[in-house]
Amino acid sequence: MAITVENVSKEFGAYPALRSVSLSILDGEFVALLGPSGSGKTTLLRIIAGLDYADDGQVYFGSQDVSRVPASERGIGFVFQHYALFGHMTVAKNIAFGLKVMNRRSRPSKADIEAKVEELLDLVQLTGLGTRYPAQLSGGQRQRVALARALARQPEILLLDEPFGALDAKVRRELRGALRDIQRRIGVTSIFVTHDRDEAFALSDRVAILNAGVIEQFAPPADIQQRPQSAFVRAFISD
Amino acid sequence: MATLASSASPPHRKKKSKARSSMPGFGLSMGLTLLWLSVIVLIPLSAVFIRSAGEGWDAFWASAASERAIAAYRVSFGTAFIAGAVNSVFGLLVAWVLVRYEFPFKRLVNALVDLPFALPTAVAGIALTALYADTGWVGKLLPAGLPIAYHLPGIVIALTFIGLPFVVRTVEPVLAQMGKESEEAAATLGATRLQNFTRVIFPTIAPALATGFSLAFARGIGEYGSVIFIAGNMPFHTEIAPLLIITQLEQYNYAGATAIAVVMLIASFFMLLLLNLLQGWQRRRVAS
Amino acid sequence: MRFRSPLQEGALVRSALILAALAYLLLILLLPLVAVFAEAFRAGLPGWIEAVAEPDARAAIKLTLLVAAIAVPLNVVFGIAASWAITKHDFRGKELLITLIDLPFSVSPVVSGLIYVLLFGAHGWFGAWLQEHDIEIIFALPGILLATVFVTFPFVARELIPLMTAQGRTDEEAALSLGASGWQTFWNVTLPNIRWGLLYGVLLCNARAMGEFGAVSVVSGHIRGETNTMPLHVEVLYNEYNFVAAFAVASLLAMLALITLILKTFLEWRHRDAIAAMGH
Numbered sequence: 001m002a003i004t005v006e007n008v009s010k011e012f013g014a015y016p017a018l019r020s021v022s023l024s025i026l027d028g029e030f031v032a033l034l035g036p037s038g039s040g041k042t043t044l045l046r047i048i049a050g051l052d053y054a055d056d057g058q059v060y061f062g063s064q065d066v067s068r069v070p071a072s073e074r075g076i077g078f079v080f081q082h083y084a085l086f087g088h089m090t091v092a093k094n095i096a097f098g099l100k101v102m103n104r105r106s107r108p109s110k111a112d113i114e115a116k117v118e119e120l121l122d123l124v125q126l127t128g129l130g131t132r133y134p135a136q137l138s139g140g141q142r143q144r145v146a147l148a149r150a151l152a153r154q155p156e157i158l159l160l161d162e163p164f165g166a167l168d169a170k171v172r173r174e175l176r177g178a179l180r181d182i183q184r185r186i187g188v189t190s191i192f193v194t195h196d197r198d199e200a201f202a203l204s205d206r207v208a209i210l211n212a213g214v215i216e217q218f219a220p221p222a223d224i225q226q227r228p229q230s231a232f233v234r235a236f237i238s239d
Numbered sequence: 240m241a242t243l244a245s246s247a248s249p250p251h252r253k254k255k256s257k258a259r260s261s262m263p264g265f266g267l268s269m270g271l272t273l274l275w276l277s278v279i280v281l282i283p284l285s286a287v288f289i290r291s292a293g294e295g296w297d298a299f300w301a302s303a304a305s306e307r308a309i310a311a312y313r314v315s316f317g318t319a320f321i322a323g324a325v326n327s328v329f330g331l332l333v334a335w336v337l338v339r340y341e342f343p344f345k346r347l348v349n350a351l352v353d354l355p356f357a358l359p360t361a362v363a364g365i366a367l368t369a370l371y372a373d374t375g376w377v378g379k380l381l382p383a384g385l386p387i388a389y390h391l392p393g394i395v396i397a398l399t400f401i402g403l404p405f406v407v408r409t410v411e412p413v414l415a416q417m418g419k420e421s422e423e424a425a426a427t428l429g430a431t432r433l434q435n436f437t438r439v440i441f442p443t444i445a446p447a448l449a450t451g452f453s454l455a456f457a458r459g460i461g462e463y464g465s466v467i468f469i470a471g472n473m474p475f476h477t478e479i480a481p482l483l484i485i486t487q488l489e490q491y492n493y494a495g496a497t498a499i500a501v502v503m504l505i506a507s508f509f510m511l512l513l514l515n516l517l518q519g520w521q522r523r524r525v526a527s
Numbered sequence: 528m529r530f531r532s533p534l535q536e537g538a539l540v541r542s543a544l545i546l547a548a549l550a551y552l553l554l555i556l557l558l559p560l561v562a563v564f565a566e567a568f569r570a571g572l573p574g575w576i577e578a579v580a581e582p583d584a585r586a587a588i589k590l591t592l593l594v595a596a597i598a599v600p601l602n603v604v605f606g607i608a609a610s611w612a613i614t615k616h617d618f619r620g621k622e623l624l625i626t627l628i629d630l631p632f633s634v635s636p637v638v639s640g641l642i643y644v645l646l647f648g649a650h651g652w653f654g655a656w657l658q659e660h661d662i663e664i665i666f667a668l669p670g671i672l673l674a675t676v677f678v679t680f681p682f683v684a685r686e687l688i689p690l691m692t693a694q695g696r697t698d699e700e701a702a703l704s705l706g707a708s709g710w711q712t713f714w715n716v717t718l719p720n721i722r723w724g725l726l727y728g729v730l731l732c733n734a735r736a737m738g739e740f741g742a743v744s745v746v747s748g749h750i751r752g753e754t755n756t757m758p759l760h761v762e763v764l765y766n767e768y769n770f771v772a773a774f775a776v777a778s779l780l781a782m783l784a785l786i787t788l789i790l791k792t793f794l795e796w797r798h799r800d801a802i803a804a805m806g807h
Binding site: 275276515 | 533535536537540541544545548549551552555557558559562563608609613615616618624626627630633636638641643644645646650652676677680696699700703709712713731734737738740741744745759761762765773774777780781783784787788791
């Protein structure tokens with residue numbers, strides 16, 4: 001599913017978080033939104049998700065204008081920085097949640113849901129942990145559950161907000177690789193937000209560098225490194 | 240600026256031999272605490288049990304399990320339960336509205352919720368009786384056959400008044416601290432607002448709701464002042480257990496009074512235990 | 528382009544919920560409060576003044592104020608001592624101690640009075656000894672004091688303990704390292720830190736002390752003009768069918784309640800952070 005962002009602006013009070021931002025993402029691409037805190041990258045992600053609304057501009061999924069469509073109807077998967085797992089549900093129930101809340105007509109059978117949960121547990125390498133509770137898992141494990149949960153409904157777009165931000169360096173690297181593998185295997189269009197340059201460059205097909213609500217450059221990592229298009233980008237990728 | 244290195248040696252004037260902590264005053268404060276606690280609370284409370292034990296098991300059982308006593312327990316526990324249930328439903332509603340929405344005079348409304356904590360029970364008692372008696376503002380509006388004052392429904396209303404803040408104030412902080420992420424996650428997974436509430440929000444606040452109910456219930460079974468005016472106080476029908484204790488006392492039946500008091504105290508201790516367990520449940524819920 | 532966030536109900540649902548909540552509060556809480564004042568002034572202002580200035584009423588007011596003036600400071604001292612011991616030191620059995628301090632909250636007011644009758648009443652443990660020495664506790668001021676102290680026992684402690692726990696010990700440790708004595712530390716460092724929580728606790732303690740009915744009813748003897756506090760006097764008047772007078776005295780207590788609520792709200796508004804640390 002291709003994503004097109006057209007002239008999206010957002011203000012929080014007097015503070016302009018996004019200034020007429022435009023972006024075109026191809027189907028199956030893995031894109032990073034990279035920038036310092038306050039650059040607007042999380043705001044942009046949340047607008048694409050439908051968790052916040054833009055003051056101006058449109059968002060298209062394919063050819064459909066989803067700017068007014070609520071988050072629950074956009075068919076996305078979202079992974080939060082602090083997992084946002086449902087503490088009172090087991091891992092299996094967490095993963096199955098998106099399927100269980102579907103309306104009667106579209107909902108898969110109980111057996112199908114169980115099978116899907118098992119499949120996803122295997123995918124994120126947490127086989128056998130379905131009956132545990134989030135409180136019993138490590139940070140890395142929780143994030144895998146969050147990923148599995150987001151993928152359960154087979155979304156066409158996967159959005160990740162600093163997914164490894166709360167984890168230590170070693171776990172980060174492991175999960176980075178796992179995420180890339182999974183994304184390649186499933187082929188879902190993915191956008192993830194990070195302030196970690198190495199992470200962005202290692203994982204993405206293209207990187208959008210944001211600064212104070214504006215996209216300074218949107219290109220493959222190699223291009224950015226060899227041909228930085230502004231002083232900010234140059235400074236940001238060196239150090 | 241004076242250096243800390245040369246400051247006076249730590250003032251361990253009341254140093255305990257085990258040097259429990261570096262803070263002074265343990266002996267004095269702990270001593271005072273234990274003394275006051277024993278004299279005011281522990282010794283008098285144990286007097287009830289010792290006195291009752293002294294009367295012997297048969298006398299105890301005869302009073303504590305007499306027909307009139309059993310009827311009184313039914314009235315006290317039954318009305319407290321119903322009032323607690325009503326407060327759980329509406330208390331949740333009030334807490335939700337106070338935490339999630341903005342509306343005019345919200346601060347005023349918020350302060351009003353604490354009225355039952357601040358208003359003397361006797362004042363509440365006579366006010367409610369005036370309202371719900373046949374000639375009262377509310378009593379007049381009700382169909383003739385619906386008795387409230389001087390009947391069980393009146394007791395339920397009084398206990399609803401008393402217990403209201405317990406549920407609201409216990410649920411409010413949990414609701415306020417919930418954080419948006421769980422709800423946002425559920426929304427991205429396709430949940431409707433109602434599903435979000437029933438599957439994500441409600442289970443998270445369930446322990447707090449149970450705690451609030453238990454607090455209201457525990458308060459309700461022992462309540463006296465707000466109930467005796469509106470209750471009717473007819474033995475076997477609308478007599479609450481605390482009133483029965485007073486009646487026994489007035490007849491100098493100390494044995495009878497203490498027997499029922501023991502039953503009430505045991506019920507209170509059970510409630511305390513239950514509340515402790517609920518706190519544990521709450522802590523585990525939040526740990527994710 | 529006003530769109531609701533995915534975390535908000537529709538405007539219709541929201542309004543319905545707000546109205547339902549307000550209606551509930553109006554019926555259960557506001558109506559009785561209004562009724563107190565409506566009934567109190569049924570005979571106009573002169574009637575109200577007459578009821579409130581009547582000798583037995585004045586005696587009741589005086590007794591109530593006296594009891595509060597003694598019980599509240601006692602429990603403040605205790606509350607501070609208990610909080611200091613619990614929050615600034617480590618020892619086993621803290622949880623148990625806190626639970627014990629909370630006990631009076633879970634005991635029925637009538638039982639709270641009964642326990643002192645069992646100790647000091649005519650047939651109580653010390654009954655004979657007291658009679659010999661001509662000391663009156665039950666059916667006199669001391670008994671009323673004891674019962675009131677019991678029911679208001681936990682108020683100050685349970686406001687201070689969470690507050691002082693959240694504040695930790697670092698300020699005190701800093702003072703000690705600078706050479707301050709325990710008392711100096713307490714007066715100059717701890718007390719200022721806890722003053723709003725303390726005030727809050729005093730407010731609630733006082734409201735309960737003045738308004739206690741059940742416990743005082745048991746120990747008081749209901750002697751008109753002598754051992755009737757205001758709540759008891761209200762009951763006496765009510766049982767004599769002297770409704771206007773009963774509600775007039777009750778309205779004084781209701782005004783006290785309103786002042787308590789206003790002060791409470793003010794404290795919460797101005798000292799949000801300190802209060803938040805108390806877990807409110």
